[in-house]
Amino acid sequence: MSTNSMPTNTTATPEADAAPHRVPNFSAGPATMPTAVLSRAQKELLDWQGSGVSVMEVSHRSKEYIEITDKAEAKLRSLMDIPDNYKVLFLQGGASLQFSAIPLNLLNGKCADYLTTGAWSGKAIKEATRYANLGLGEVNLVATGTDSNFTDVPAQSDWNLSEDAAYFHYCANETIHGLQIFEPPTVDAPIIADMSSCILSQPIDVSKFGMIYAGAQKNIGPAGLILVIIREDLLGQASEWCPMLLNYEHQAEKESMSNTPATYSWYLAGLVFDWLEEQGGVAAIGKVNQQKADLLYKTIDDSSFYNNPVASQYRSIMNVPFTLADSSLDKVFLEESKAAGLLNLKGHRDVGGMRASIYNAVPLEWVQQLVDFMIAFEKKYA
Numbered sequence: 001m002s003t004n005s006m007p008t009n010t011t012a013t014p015e016a017d018a019a020p021h022r023v024p025n026f027s028a029g030p031a032t033m034p035t036a037v038l039s040r041a042q043k044e045l046l047d048w049q050g051s052g053v054s055v056m057e058v059s060h061r062s063k064e065y066i067e068i069t070d071k072a073e074a075k076l077r078s079l080m081d082i083p084d085n086y087k088v089l090f091l092q093g094g095a096s097l098q099f100s101a102i103p104l105n106l107l108n109g110k111c112a113d114y115l116t117t118g119a120w121s122g123k124a125i126k127e128a129t130r131y132a133n134l135g136l137g138e139v140n141l142v143a144t145g146t147d148s149n150f151t152d153v154p155a156q157s158d159w160n161l162s163e164d165a166a167y168f169h170y171c172a173n174e175t176i177h178g179l180q181i182f183e184p185p186t187v188d189a190p191i192i193a194d195m196s197s198c199i200l201s202q203p204i205d206v207s208k209f210g211m212i213y214a215g216a217q218k219n220i221g222p223a224g225l226i227l228v229i230i231r232e233d234l235l236g237q238a239s240e241w242c243p244m245l246l247n248y249e250h251q252a253e254k255e256s257m258s259n260t261p262a263t264y265s266w267y268l269a270g271l272v273f274d275w276l277e278e279q280g281g282v283a284a285i286g287k288v289n290q291q292k293a294d295l296l297y298k299t300i301d302d303s304s305f306y307n308n309p310v311a312s313q314y315r316s317i318m319n320v321p322f323t324l325a326d327s328s329l330d331k332v333f334l335e336e337s338k339a340a341g342l343l344n345l346k347g348h349r350d351v352g353g354m355r356a357s358i359y360n361a362v363p364l365e366w367v368q369q370l371v372d373f374m375i376a377f378e379k380k381y382a
Contacts, residue, residue, distance in 0.1 A: 029196075030222060056264045065260060071270055075277060092224060094223070095215035107139075108238075111165055112128060113169065114139060115159070118179055120196070128165060137200060151311060155380035161189075164188075168185065173197045179310050191211075197319060217268060218359050219361075222268055288364060297315060320356060330354070334354075341369075344357075
């Protein structure tokens with residue numbers, strides 16, 4: 001009898017069938033993605049739909065890939081109820097590149113209004129001003145939240161709106177400062193909204209906007225993709241100085257394929273849209289997002305140990321910054337939270353403290369784990 005026989009099957013291991021090892025990740029971006037999406041992408045990575053090649057290896061002009069892009073756009077239109085007179089573009093370069101593309105496409109010798117409520121809207125007007133200084137038009141600062149350190153939005157009665165503005169730009173959700181404007185302002189100009197960190201997080205009326213843009217790396221997919229939803233009547237106004245690849249009309253005519261797009265990011269975005277539909281759509285995920293935010297803010301507000309400075313009506317449901325009463329404990333909080341398996345809670349350097357980003361893919365259970373840790377940490381150190 002042999003005592004040295006080896007197993008005949010070395011491929012089947014407990015790990016092969018185990019659930020993926022995933023821990024609570026509160027990164028502001030690139031952010032956590034749905035586990036189901038990553039698992040599906042993993043299965044299809046080497047052999048997409050039985051083709052023997054990865055989706056990354058398929059021509060972006062092939063019939064097979066066009067089916068992916070058409071489905072992704074159709075699913076997004078359904079999820080957001082996008083009207084037919086809007087173009088949907090899947091571009092490259094991130095939301096920050098749109099800070100240049102917007103004035104190059106829409107300023108057109110007129111004046112553009114900008115509302116500044118945090119770091120990202122501040123960057124947008126700074127970039128637009130560069131083009132105004134080059135003679136493409138004028139840029140008007142409607143109002144700024146600097147006096148409140150971007151914890152509140154100036155009253156609209158105090159805004160300095162332009163007459164016949166080319167457009168009105170604002171950031172719907174300031175990722176760094178955790179300030180969110182839930183309804184678009186009532187203005188006469190076409191509204192341009194940076195929704196990078198709140199798109200698809202709750203229902204909106206797209207028809208109220210001239211243009212919506214969003215970087216993918218929060219609620220859509222991996223970094224490298226930028227979504228632009230633009231009303232058709234705003235096309236065809238670009239400056240002669242506008243590079244062709246930044247020209248919205250050109251990209252619409254080319255169906256976002258003037259050059260090779262971010263093919264894998266676009267594919268993954270489509271999988272995220274599928275997943276979101278399976279969760280019940282934007283309205284359903286919005287209810288969960290509100291539950292998550294309510295739980296976290298209640299924990300903060302019920303404590304004298306934690307604080308969130310943002311005016312209650314503008315508290316973001318996606319990005320929740322908070323500080324400790326004793327800032328000398330910041331390092332300890334981050335070390336112990338990481339040891340407890342709660343990742344990426346360090347606040348942005350401009351604000352300090354902590355920040356929990358609770359995008360669509362962050363389940364309520366993760367937020368409960370964070371809240372439980374916060375309560376235990378307070379009992380230990382208060």
